[in-house]
Amino acid sequence: MKADPKGVLTGSHYLDGDHACAEGALAAGCRFFGGYPITPSTEVAERFAQRCPLVGAIFIQMEDELASLASVIGASWSGLKSMTVTSGPGFSLMMEHVGLAVMTETPLVLADVQRGGPSTGLPTTTGQADMMQARWGSHGDYEIIALSPNSPQETFDFTIKAFNLSEKYRVPVLLMMDECVGHMTEKVIIPAAEEIEIEPRRFYKGPQGKYLPFKPDKDMVPPMVKVGDGYRFHITGLTHDERGYPDMTVDCQEKLVRRLVDKIRKNADDIIEFEEDGVEGADVVVVAYGITSRVTLRAIKLARKEGIKVGILRLIVVWPFPEKRIRELARQVKALVMPEINYGQVVLELDRCACGQAEVVLVPHGGGWVHDPDDILYAIRQAARGKRVGEGIVEYHRKKRG
Amino acid sequence: MCAQKIAEKPRPEVAEEPHPMESILRMERIPHIWCPGCGIGTTVTAFAAALEKLEWDLDNVCIVSGIGCTGRVAGYMRLDSFHTTHGRAIPYATGIKLGNPKLKVIVFSGDGDLIAIGGNHFIHAARRNIDLTVICVNNFIYAMTGGQMAPTTPPKGYATTSPYGSFEMPFNIPHLAESCGAVYVARWTALHIRRLTEAIMEALQKPGFSLVEVITPCANYWGRINKLGVGLDLMKFYHQNSVIKHGEDTRNLGIEFQKPIVVGKFVDRERPTYLEAYNKRLAERLGDKFKPYGGEA
């Protein structure tokens, strides 16, 4: 399906990532935004507040983040594509409703513009330390989809992608931005509506009496209806059967949660996206995501000048993780290097998938700024020697000049 | 009225005589979970009767509950129904309503759910005058979790977490609602079925944030912990000790332990709803660039 031109601001713009996120959402057909201001994500809400009345969408500033995500889930069941945005503390407050959206298979997009933490941390500067919270921050077991853009243009593009994935798999999709991407201003090209591919909601069209809200199609995803269509359906956060009725048995739990997990795991090849450069024949591959993937490019350029055979695998979809590809690469290279603005989160997955076949190197950063490319360069150099210095994840620390 | 047939085989004892509210209740989910003598059932009866009398197209009526014994109401109504998270039924319902303003959206939940954990949402929805009808079952306790103190527990009332009797000042729910901007506020007990039904009908027809508080016996916890007898004793007590005072100043509606309870209709006033105010303001500022919001066409 093509995008509805009403929400598409076709043209070449100079936008920061936050504004680009709002435009991406409107282009994707988002028509409800409920949110609560928090730095560095506030500009997304501000853009929505300004634009919604002009495109027939509705914006509401809710009283907190719990209410924000609750309203988004409700609006999604009314049939509107819906989203919210937050950062740090707000992301924590939203976790209960991430679980509700997972359990009730409600399509929606939640953007987290990451800042430094824990707690209030560094409200105005960058971080990438919510990545594990994105994966399993809500209680209970589930799988989710998380994307990580590295520029305003990508924020626009990936917001559309996030909506499309959320409709296709009926799962909340997390857009894991960071302060740097959110606040950096660059050229953003918004294509014509007919060039934007939109995943329509998978509405059930069968007879009313026969509708089973949680009876999945072949791809494990059930079709959806909306409030007011006469299906008289029931939705609950309790463990439920195909009718949507509570059934607190071990069997029902097994069937439901298994499917919620499998609809992502078994469709992972369709969901996962990454890009590679210079990976064939490389001794070292840097695996990076978000803003850090851009800083990495500089380090790679410098390393290649030194004659080091180094490639990059840039994660577009972080969750689910490209397990298969990492396993392949681990057999081919001496080392896998991951810089991230935390003390080791996604690198845990990298290490698990490397299975001891390659050295796994973490280049951590506590947050507040991006890496110095020289730190990544140093780790690449050390890693290229291929000397295993011990078990588990390795960190190489460049001695900084005073 | 709903013509949907029930998918499951009827149970033998009800096979001959259909339940009078079969079109509104999910009979396939009966028996329900509530204790004998619980007032939630009668509150549901009043609600169902109100819907029946209004003769609305129930396809456009939607119910949202939070978590608790009362939170289970949504699951028994043959409506588009949502059993959400503890305290968040109101913002959830706000999203549904704004998503499709043509819908009639009811929030049906407990005192703890709406006034403790959900208190912030309650006051803001009333302030914004979101077009919702809130039915608040007040049994003075957290029943679902086994009888803990609620922000409605009257002083001296016992609960498992107020083992020496509560000493906190409880919320006066009608006063809270009025102060925050609700346009319709009434209180009845679960035994005033006819008046409660009428109040729910009025609330449902009132555009804006309407609240019906229902004083409801919880025999299993409130009654037992406070040694007030079985469900019927509680019902009788509330009925005999309720004093009807329509238009009473909501400041006088605080409830004391085992003292008379003032019931009636206290607030019925006009104020633009959230969407009316939204459409008016944006039309003023944006002129022709703005099409009044009415949800999807």
Ligand SMILES: Cc1ncc(C[n+]2csc(CCOP(=O)(O)OP(=O)(O)O)c2C)c(N)n1
């Ligand atoms: C976030 C969260 N905290 C706590 C609970 C546990 N809990 C479930 S119901 C409930 C209280 C319900 O009381 P009330 O709303 O008065 O409903 P009642 O059971 O009395 O009808 C609590 C504390 C929960 N489900 N979720």
Ligand code: SF4
């Ligand atoms: S515990 Fe109390 S409120 Fe809950 S069903 Fe039993 S009597 Fe009703």
Ligand SMILES: [Mg+2]
């Ligand atoms: Mg209660």
